[in-house]
Structures are given as structure tokens and as C-alpha cells.
Amino acid sequence: MHLKTIKNLLVTGVGIGSLLLAGCNQQRQFEAEAQSPTVQTQSPAPATEPTQPQERSPDVPYVPTPQEVVNQMLQLANVTSNDVLYDLGSGDGRIPITAVQNFDASRAYGVEINPELVQRARQNAETANVSDRVQIVQQDLFQTDLSEATVVTLYLLPDINIKLRPKLLQELKPGTRIVSHDFDMGEWQPDNVVQVQGPSRQHTLYVWTVPENVPANLQ
Numbered sequence: 322m323h324l325k326t327i328k329n330l331l332v333t334g335v336g337i338g339s340l341l342l343a344g345c346n347q348q349r350q351f352e353a354e355a356q357s358p359t360v361q362t363q364s365p366a367p368a369t370e371p372t373q374p375q376e377r378s379p380d381v382p383y384v385p386t387p388q389e390v391v392n393q394m395l396q397l398a399n400v401t402s403n404d405v406l407y408d409l410g411s412g413d414g415r416i417p418i419t420a421v422q423n424f425d426a427s428r429a430y431g432v433e434i435n436p437e438l439v440q441r442a443r444q445n446a447e448t449a450n451v452s453d454r455v456q457i458v459q460q461d462l463f464q465t466d467l468s469e470a471t472v473v474t475l476y477l478l479p480d481i482n483i484k485l486r487p488k489l490l491q492e493l494k495p496g497t498r499i500v501s502h503d504f505d506m507g508e509w510q511p512d513n514v515v516q517v518q519g520p521s522r523q524h525t526l527y528v529w530t531v532p533e534n535v536p537a538n539l540q
């Protein structure tokens with residue numbers, strides 16, 4: 322084989338290897354954060370409106386996005402008063418609440434399967450005085466109708482992002498922005514990847530825009 326070809330293959334291999342390694346490290350970091358006592362021991366907020374029993378176990382454990390990273394996610398998505406935001410797997414509601422409170426989104430929805438977190442998020446929206454524009458829906462995110470969204474935020478896991486990808490591409494309008502914290506969407510190349518410094522580590526943010534025509538390999 323030609324020397325230059327071998328060199329190119331080696332460089333590409335190392336590049337893909339480091340990306341895979343970075344992805345694995347981020348997943349390990351995520352799993353460690355999910356076990357952290359500060360995440361596990363927060364007590365549920367008092368009930369706002371009744372919730373249903375949890376329909377099934379979550380696909381991803383609860384790990385909150387640090388507030389400064391939330392701000393960066395919404396800035397990267399360029400959220401304005403024209404936007405309707407959906408946070409899929411919304412935890413304590415910090416992303417939809419911030420979208421309305423600090424970015425003036427016209428409405429924001431948090432979709433969350435865990436009833437304790439649904440209650441906590443509803444209480445947080447009331448405390449922040451935004452419950453007229455923030456709705457926390459207790460639902461499996463795979464069942465959510467996304468047709469109204471103009472911005473979608475995710476902090477899930479790589480395999481869940483990939484499982485969700487066909488739904489995002491089918492239901493979202495062209496031009497809708499998607500921002501994912503720490504995890505990519507496989508073959509769907511992001512428009513932008515940004516590293517941001519959080520309180521204890523670096524976070525990676527991925528941004529996509531839903532295309533007019535969806536390539537066959539992504540459906």
C-alpha cells in the first residue's frame with residue numbers, strides 16, 4: 322500500500338478512536354454523576370397537580386445539567402420569543418423554566434416520566450412564576466407529539482439519542498434546532514459542537530438543524 326494512504330488510514334483511525342474514547346468517557350462520567358448522593362437524595366417537592374404512577378422505568382437516570390451549561394444550550398439554540406421549546410426528559414424543569422424566564426420563549430414543555438421529578442419541576446415553575454408558559458407533562462418522551470416544537474433539548478444517552486433520531490426527523494419541522502448535552506446522534510453530523518466549562522468538568526454541546534430533506538441513512 323502507498324505510504325501516504327497508510328498514513329491517512331492511521332490518522333483517521335486514531336481520530337475515530339479518540340472520538341469513541343471521548344464518548345465512552347462521557348458516558349462513564351454520566352453514570353458516575355447519576356450515582357452522586359446530591360442527585361439521589363434531593364427530596365421531592367410538595368404536590369402541585371396530581372401525577373400518575375410511573376408507567377415504566379426511565380431510559381436514562383436523572384443527572385441535572387448545571388445551570389451555566391443550560392444557559393449555553395439555550396444561547397446556542399438562539400432561543401427567542403418566537404420559540405416553543407421541548408426538553409425531552411426534563412428532570413427538575415430547569416431547561417424549560419430558563420427558556421421562558423431568561424430567553425423569553427413563548428412556551429416551553431418539559432416531558433418527564435418520573436412523577437417525583439414532574440412534581441418538583443411543576444413546583445419550580447410555580448416558584449419561578451412561569452407556570453402560565455411552562456408545562457410539565459408526565460409522559461414517555463417516545464410518545465410525545467413534537468410537531469409544535471421549534472427547539473428541542475436533550476440530555477439523554479447515545480443509544481437513546483439514536484433511537485429517538487427517526488422520530489425527531491419525522492415530526493419536527495425543517496429549521497427546528499436540537500441541542501444535546503454531551504451525546505451525539507451517531508451518523509447525523511451536528512452543525513456545531515461546542516465545549517463549555519461547567520462547575521466541575523468540561524461539557525460538550527451538539528447542535529443540529531432539522532433539514533428540509535432527510536437523508537435516507539438517517540431515517
Ligand SMILES: C[S@@+](CC[C@H](N)C(=O)[O-])C[C@H]1O[C@@H](n2cnc3c(N)ncnc32)[C@H](O)[C@@H]1O
Nearest residue numbers: 379380381384385386410411412434461462476
Ligand atoms: C440526564 S436527566 C436530564 C434532566 C434535564 N433535561 C437536565 O438536563 O437537567 C434525564 C431525564 O430523563 C428522564 N427520562 C428518562 N427516560 C425517559 C422517558 N422515556 N420519557 C421521559 N423522561 C425520561 C429521567 O427521569 C431524567 O429526569
